Amino acid sequence: AQTVTQSQPEMSVQEAETVTLSCTYDTSENNYYLFWYKQPPSRQMILVIRQEAYKQQNATENRFSVNFQKAAKSFSLKISDSQLGDTAMYFCAFMKLLKLTFGTGTRLTIIP
Amino acid sequence: GAVVSQHPSRVICKSGTSVKIECRSLDFQATTMFWYRQFPKKSLMLMATSNEGSKATYEQGVEKDKFLINHASLTLSTLTVTSAHPEDSSFYICSARDPDSRTDTQYFGPGTRLTVL
Numbered sequence: 001a002q003t004v005t006q007s008q009p010e011m012s013v014q015e016a017e018t019v020t021l022s023c024t025y026d027t028s029e030n031n032y033y034l035f036w037y038k039q040p041p042s043r044q045m046i047l048v049i050r051q052e053a054y055k056q057q058n059a060t061e062n063r064f065s066v067n068f069q070k071a072a073k074s075f076s077l078k079i080s081d082s083q084l085g086d087t088a089m090y091f092c093a094f095m096k097l098l099k100l101t102f103g104t105g106t107r108l109t110i111i112p
Numbered sequence: 113g114a115v116v117s118q119h120p121s122r123v124i125c126k127s128g129t130s131v132k133i134e135c136r137s138l139d140f141q142a143t144t145m146f147w148y149r150q151f152p153k154k155s156l157m158l159m160a161t162s163n164e165g166s167k168a169t170y171e172q173g174v175e176k177d178k179f180l181i182n183h184a185s186l187t188l189s190t191l192t193v194t195s196a197h198p199e200d201s202s203f204y205i206c207s208a209r210d211p212d213s214r215t216d217t218q219y220f221g222p223g224t225r226l227t228v229l
Contacts, residue, residue, distance in 0.1 A: 043203065044223070102157075
């Protein structure tokens, strides 16, 4: 079974600064997907970024980028130029054969 | 694109009654949908995988007779909580996979808050 660990329950950062959220996972699989989802106070889960394990290049989506280290089983999320709207719960997730396993989440607060 | 809706957004019911929650993919056909449960300040736990035209696959520890899932069309899956009890109170979220996407990304509904009195 896969496990996903997010070791930072809460983080806060000043607006416009950069913040990195950590995620590690444990699997014996070679091909899989990794995701970061954001859950704002509305509780709607929003896809932030995804990474295919077979791709060495780190995924980027505007201000969001990942540092994917397959050998270390690490998948951190970097948010640049943080905005107040980035305040949310962030979940790292592992997917194999359509099954998503979520980490426990990191509550991120952007301070004005 | 890739919008998933859920109805109702909130429901309060009496203990012993049944509650049905609908999950719809609005702009794509979803052969596979998923049902999750999220406790307060906790992560999402997969309850079951719903496949159009066939029986749902339940995760270990999830009572299939309590949580009835029906995926009768390519755009609709329903979760019925039967004989609800206060311990069933939770936030239920569905997701749907767009089979035409090049990846297996799941798109989530806005969730349903169930309160059983």
